[in-house]
Amino acid sequence: MADKTIVVGIAGNPNSGKTTIFNELTGAHHKVGNYAGVTVEKREGIRKYKDYTIKIYDLPGTYSLTSYSLDELVARDFIIDEKPDVIIDVMDSTNIQRHLYLCMQIQEFGIPIVGLLNMTDEAKQHGIEIDSLALGDLLGIPMLKTVGRKKSGLDGVFDLVLSTYENKNKQKKCLLYGNELEMHIDKIINLISKDEKFIKNYPPRWIAVKLLEKDQNVCSKLKTNEAYDQIIHQKDESIKWIAGHFNRDSEIVVTEQRYGYIHGAVKETLKVSLETKFSFSEAVDKVVLNNYFGLPLFLFIMWGIFQLTFKLGEFPMSILELIFNQIGNFAGSIIPDGLIKSLIVDGIIGGVGGMLVFLPNILILFFCISILEDTGYMARIAFLTDKFMHKFGLHGQSFIPFVTGFGCSIPAIMSARTLKNEKDRLITILAVPFFSCGAKLPVYTLLISAFFSESMSGNILFSIYMIGILLGLFSSLLFRKVIAKGISSPFVMELPPYRAPAAKGIGWHMAEKCWFYVKKAGTLIVAASIIVWFITTFPQLKTDDAKYQKIRMDIENKIISENGLLADSDIRQINRIIEVSQVQEALEYSIAGKIGKIIEPVIKPLGFDWKIGVAIITGFAAKEVVVSTLGVMYKVGSDVTEEDDSLRGALRNDPYFNPLVAYVLMLFILIYVPCIATLAIIKQELGKWRWVFFTIFYNSAVAWLVAFIVYQTGKIMGLA
Amino acid sequence: MNLYKLKKNDSFSIVKITRSGEIGKRIAEMGVTKGTRGIVVRKAFLGGPIQIKILNYDLSLRKDEAESIDVEEV
Ligand SMILES: Nc1nc2c(ncn2[C@@H]2O[C@H](COP(=O)(O)OP(=O)(O)O)[C@@H](O)[C@H]2O)c(=O)[nH]1
Numbered sequence: 001m002a003d004k005t006i007v008v009g010i011a012g013n014p015n016s017g018k019t020t021i022f023n024e025l026t027g028a029h030h031k032v033g034n035y036a037g038v039t040v041e042k043r044e045g046i047r048k049y050k051d052y053t054i055k056i057y058d059l060p061g062t063y064s065l066t067s068y069s070l071d072e073l074v075a076r077d078f079i080i081d082e083k084p085d086v087i088i089d090v091m092d093s094t095n096i097q098r099h100l101y102l103c104m105q106i107q108e109f110g111i112p113i114v115g116l117l118n119m120t121d122e123a124k125q126h127g128i129e130i131d132s133l134a135l136g137d138l139l140g141i142p143m144l145k146t147v148g149r150k151k152s153g154l155d156g157v158f159d160l161v162l163s164t165y166e167n168k169n170k171q172k173k174c175l176l177y178g179n180e181l182e183m184h185i186d187k188i189i190n191l192i193s194k195d196e197k198f199i200k201n202y203p204p205r206w207i208a209v210k211l212l213e214k215d216q217n218v219c220s221k222l223k224t225n226e227a228y229d230q231i232i233h234q235k236d237e238s239i240k241w242i243a244g245h246f247n248r249d250s251e252i253v254v255t256e257q258r259y260g261y262i263h264g265a266v267k268e269t270l271k272v273s274l275e276t277k278f279s280f281s282e283a284v285d286k287v288v289l290n291n292y293f294g295l296p297l298f299l300f301i302m303w304g305i306f307q308l309t310f311k312l313g314e315f316p317m318s319i320l321e322l323i324f325n326q327i328g329n330f331a332g333s334i335i336p337d338g339l340i341k342s343l344i345v346d347g348i349i350g351g352v353g354g355m356l357v358f359l360p361n362i363l364i365l366f367f368c369i370s371i372l373e374d375t376g377y378m379a380r381i382a383f384l385t386d387k388f389m390h391k392f393g394l395h396g397q398s399f400i401p402f403v404t405g406f407g408c409s410i411p412a413i414m415s416a417r418t419l420k421n422e423k424d425r426l427i428t429i430l431a432v433p434f435f436s437c438g439a440k441l442p443v444y445t446l447l448i449s450a451f452f453s454e455s456m457s458g459n460i461l462f463s464i465y466m467i468g469i470l471l472g473l474f475s476s477l478l479f480r481k482v483i484a485k486g487i488s489s490p491f492v493m494e495l496p497p498y499r500a501p502a503a504k505g506i507g508w509h510m511a512e513k514c515w516f517y518v519k520k521a522g523t524l525i526v527a528a529s530i531i532v533w534f535i536t537t538f539p540q541l542k543t544d545d546a547k548y549q550k551i552r553m554d555i556e557n558k559i560i561s562e563n564g565l566l567a568d569s570d571i572r573q574i575n576r577i578i579e580v581s582q583v584q585e586a587l588e589y590s591i592a593g594k595i596g597k598i599i600e601p602v603i604k605p606l607g608f609d610w611k612i613g614v615a616i617i618t619g620f621a622a623k624e625v626v627v628s629t630l631g632v633m634y635k636v637g638s639d640v641t642e643e644d645d646s647l648r649g650a651l652r653n654d655p656y657f658n659p660l661v662a663y664v665l666m667l668f669i670l671i672y673v674p675c676i677a678t679l680a681i682i683k684q685e686l687g688k689w690r691w692v693f694f695t696i697f698y699n700s701a702v703a704w705l706v707a708f709i710v711y712q713t714g715k716i717m718g719l720a
Numbered sequence: 721m722n723l724y725k726l727k728k729n730d731s732f733s734i735v736k737i738t739r740s741g742e743i744g745k746r747i748a749e750m751g752v753t754k755g756t757r758g759i760v761v762r763k764a765f766l767g768g769p770i771q772i773k774i775l776n777y778d779l780s781l782r783k784d785e786a787e788s789i790d791v792e793e794v
Contacts, residue, residue, distance in 0.1 A: 064749045068742060095777040098751045126776070213745075249740045255748040259756075281778075282761070291765045383780050387768040390782065490743040491769060491782035492750055 005053045006165055009078060011106060012090035013099050014061035015376070015496040017118040017148035021090050022058040023508070024151055025158075041512065049158045057084070063098070065105045067217055069420045069489075079109060080202075085168075086161050090116045093123035093130055093145070094497075096270065100139075100262045104175050107141060110203040112168045114160050115143040121150070122497075127274035135269040140173025149502065174205065177257040180245060184238035185209060191234055195226040211235045212242065213251040281497040285380070294384050301377075302403050305368040309361055309407055316360035324353030339537075347533035352526055359514060365404060365411045366510050369418070372400075374501035378418060379493055386491055392473045393480030395419060395489060398428040402472065405435030406465075409678040413685055421489035427479045429685060433674040433699060434472030436465050439623040443669050446627055450648040451662040460663065468670050471702065483694075532621040532676070535591040548578055587629075592617050606668065606707040607661040607715075616668070622675045660714040664707045671703035721793070724770060724786040726760045732791040733757050734774075739788035751775045752789060 010025075012018040026045025043058040059078055060071035067073045079087070087106050091099035096117070107113055117123075117132055136143040142160055146153035176182060188208035193199055202221065210218040212235070222228055242250040288294055328349045335341040372378045382396030389396050397419050404412035412432045419425040444464060448457045480486075555574050560566055587593050596613035603613055615629040631647050651657050673679075673696050683692050726732055734756045737744045751774055758774035771780045781789075 066745065066749065068746065095775050097775045098777060101749065101751070128776075248736060249744065251745045252737055252740075252748045255745065256753040259748075259751060259753040285762075285771075289762060289764070289771070379780075383764065383769055383771070386782065387764065387766065490746050490785055491780065492743070492746050492785060493780050494750070495771060495778040495780055497778075 003048075003051060003053050005055060006085040006161075007055045007057070007082065008086050008088060008161060009057045009059050009082075009084040010088045010090060011059045011075060011079075011102065012061060013063050013092065013102060014494070015499075016061065016090045016092045016099060017146075018061055018090045019058065020148040020502060021088075021116065021118065021146070021154070022056065024148065024154055026056050047158070050162065052162060054158065054161070062102065064102055065109075066213070067215070070422050071420055079106065079111060084111060086112045086114060086165050088114050088116060088157065088161065089141075090118050090148075092119045093117045094119055094126055094128060096130060097259070097262050097266055100266070101258060103141065104139075104258055104262065107139070107172075108175060108203075108209060109206050110172070112164045113141050114157065114164050115139075115141045116153075116157070117143055117145045118148050120145045120153070121147045127272050129271045129273060131269040131271075135265060138265045138269065175258060175261050177209070177254065178260075181212070181242065181253065181257060184212065184242065188212075188231060188234055188238065191227045191231045192222075192225060198225045209254060212238060213254050214239065281376075281495075284498055285495070288377070288380050289383060294380075298381055298384055302400075305365070306403065306407060308368065309365045309404075309411075313361040313364050317357050320357045320360070321353070324349060324356070328353070339540075342537060343530070343533065346537075347530045348526060350533075356518070359518070361408055362411045362414070363510055363514060365407075365415065366514075367506065369400065369415055370506045370510065371501050373418065374499070374506065376496040376498045379495050382491075382493060383495065390491070392476045394427060394476050395421065395424045396491070398424065398431075398476075401428050401432055402435050405432040405437060405472075407438050409433050409435075409437050409674055410681050413678065413681045416685065423480075423484035423486065424489050426686060426691070427476050427484050429682060430479055430691065430695060430698075431472045431476045433678060433695065434468045434475060434671065436468040436670050437623070437674075439675065440669055442624050443626050444666050446630070446647065447651075447662040447666055450651045451657070451659040460666075464666055464670055467667065467706070471671065471706075475698075475702070532618065535595070536587060536618060538591055539589065541586045541589040543582060548582065551581070552578060587614065602704075605711070606704065607664055607711045608668075609656050611656075612665060616672065619669065620673060620676055622677070623669065626669060660711065660719045664711045664714070667710060668703050668707045671706060672700050673703075674699065721791060722787045723760075723772070723781070723789040723791050724763075724783055726791065726793065728760055728762055730760045731757065731794050732760070733794045735790040735792055737789055739785070743785060744788065747781070747785060747789065750779055752779075757794065 010018055010022050022043060022045070026047055041060075045056045045058075047054045047056060057078065059075040062069070062072045062075045065072060065076045065079065067076050078084070089099075089103045089106060091103065103113060103115060115136065117130055123130070130145070132143040132145050142164055144153055144156055144160060146157075148154075177185065185205065185208045188211060189204045192204040192207055207218055207222065211222075211231070219232075222231060225231060239250045242253055246253045248256075288297065328345045331349060332341060332345045335344060369378075372381070378397070378400075381399060384396070385399040386396030389398055398416070400418065401412045401416045404415055409432050412435070413429050416425050416428045416432070419428060444461055448460050452460050552574060555577070556566060559570055563570075592614055593610075595617055596610040599613050599617075600608075600610040603609075603616075608616070611630075615626045618629040619626040627647075630651070651662075674682075679692050679695065682695055683689060722738075723732065734752055734754055736754065737747055737752065739747070756774055758772045761771040761773050761778060763770045767783050769780045769782050770786045771778055773779075
């Protein structure tokens with residue numbers, strides 16, 4: 001017999017053990033992608049069993065198929081559009097009613113289901129005993145008892161899947177909604193069924209129920225039905241009648257009836273033998289969610305993660321930097337001087353290296369976040385911070401991305417995936433860049449140490465960070481009011497029991513995250529680095545050898561006339577001066593330099609001249625680059641660091657610079673366009689260029705405005 | 721009486737969700753339906769979220785969501 005291929009989807013509520021079971025069923029043979037156009041991860045695996053090739057998809061964890069969140073929409077589209085042959089529904093036996101709710105919705109769509117009553121070990125501890133055979137018979141869904149973590153009960157899954165598949169045309173059971181509702185459902189079904197073509201694609205009963213639930217999505221699907229107008233008319237009548245009869249909205253009536261049916265079935269098949277005694281989760285929550293210790297404990301944990309990410313990450317990061325330096329040097333030594341060399345060494349190797357050095361940070365951070373999520377602590381964080389975050393139109397879970405943003409916007413934006421509501425995620429991602437990242441610190445350090453006394457420096461730095469936080473929070477509020485209108489997503493959240501995370505799952509999770517980062521962001525970042533290389537290199541200036549020869553002679557003569565001789569150290573000094581002058585002149589001549597001059601009128605009211613303009617432009621590549629550009633512009637060489645005295649001195653002596661300008665520049669660097677890598681991640685995570693351009697525009701506008709106000713006020717107050 | 725008026729460790733039985741639209745539906749789908757019994761596990765202070773136990777799991781709700789659930793004490 002020839003091989004047959006069947007498609008199986010694994011569905012279930014979050015934390016039901018779905019991923020664990022998916023991993024067990026597919027072994028190591030699975031690959032990860034994204035659902036088309038969205039950032040919901042799509043795992044798929046292939047398994048051969050008997051004569052069948054079984055394709056297994058892991059659907060996002062959802063509580064229902066109502067299509068409110070992105071996850072639900074994806075799960076639902078998969079079920080509706082791809083029509084899998086069988087769905088395996090993983091359920092947590094300790095609170096089976098809520099898990100059966102999803103199961104019933106899937107059954108309604110007419111897809112054969114296999115139910116896995118998972119977590120039977122925990123259920124036993126709770127004294128819960130389910131008669132799975134009786135329950136399965138009652139609902140018309142074959143059930144197995146499993147313990148995903150111990151792989152027990154999984155042997156029979158594929159046999160059950162195949163037998164369910166082969167018997168799919170047998171008379172099926174369906175959930176009954178009680179006489180009153182059934183009467184209306186029947187009326188609608190009759191109208192829908194007039195269009196025979198339509199009901200080939202969608203089960204009419206499912207459509208009818210969804211209409212009573214006021215499902216917009218189904219309404220638009222219905223447009224192709226011949227009897228559309230009649231159906232809609234009947235639907236509106238029915239909804240009105242139901243609301244009047246039951247004294248509540250019809251969508252709630254439908255939900256209550258579904259639960260009623262489930263409660264009825266569970267009552268007959270579930271026994272609780274002992275009353276619940278000690279609960280580990282509740283004991284932990286007593287501390288973790290305590291009104292007084294809860295928040296400090298959370299902040300301490302956050303601080304720890306932060307330290308781990310950026311301190312522990314520093315070491316591999318410096319090794320990576322070293323490696324890329326070596327590769328750059330090596331490539332530099334074998335490629336002949338010229339444009340190609342500059343492109344490869346500065347543009348490509350520099351760009352790839354600049355991207356990969358973040359990898360250790362991302363790895364560590366996601367390791368920590370995975371643990372927070374898998375243990376169940378993440379939900380507690382949302383519980384603790386929601387009150388505060390809600391004031392700014394955000395959700396409790398936005399807290400993590402924001403705090404992470406102090407380290408680096410890239411992992412921060414990626415971590416916003418824990419937010420299940422699309423609008424919440426959008427707002428959070430757009431606000432993250434205001435939380436001043438680590439790469440901006442060298443710029444602050446340089447300017448503060450050059451222009452402010454030591455006793456002031458802490459306060460100055462603190463004020464910069466605080467302004468960033470305030471801008472981030474108030475921008476969120478603004479975004480909520482203007483671009484992501486509507487209330488923030490409801491806070492109706494399960495607090496799952498604490499569980500030890502599974503090492504395997506976390507390993508996968510991290511590998512996936514890193515791969516995504518490298519693949520998606522990588523190409524964009526490299527392309528952008530090449531652009532920055534291009535605008536700082538072209539058009540090329542023909543070095544005027546004669547001119548520099550003359551400058552060299554002048555300096556040499558001057559030194560000789562003063563000291564009588566020319567020491568080696570003097571020659572090195574002169575070489576350096578000449579080299580920096582050349583680089584500066586080339587930069588001035590390049591596109592970046594020209595842009596600096598062009599934008600000078602725009603940044604003049606902020607107290608910046610064209611040199612600062614060039615530094616700002618090169619800051620697009622990465623914020624720390626601002627320091628080295630200033631080094632070039634102030635003729636102290638590009639290999640300066642923020643601790644370098646010569647640059648500090650040069651800035652201090654520049655007539656243009658003063659403490660006010662320095663402070664305004666710090667504010668500007670804090671707020672304006674985030675670095676290219678961040679923009680690339682925004683594109684990757686939000687999918688649309690629109691948000692990249694929005695960020696560029698919005699952040700620049702805010703930066704200009706804030707800088708303008710501060711500079712002009714400062715000038716009036718006589719600070720300049 | 722609405723759910724948020726209850727105190728820690730109070731037991732209740734759900735009467736009705738007074739909120740309509742997405743949020744009401746969402747709350748109902750989590751198992752907050754007529755006749756279901758539960759207990760208040762904790763309330764965060766200063767009007768923070770409330771945690772209840774229903775159907776043998778823990779559910780947290782914001783103040784205004786909890787206020788849209790009518791319950792009777794049992
Ligand atoms: N006690 C117990 N824990 C399980 C079982 N199955 C999975 N887990 C654990 O439950 C947690 C959540 O599982 P996961 O597969 O990530 O759930 P998902 O959110 O549905 O994908 C993990 O810590 C698992 O190790 C089980 O049958 N019994």
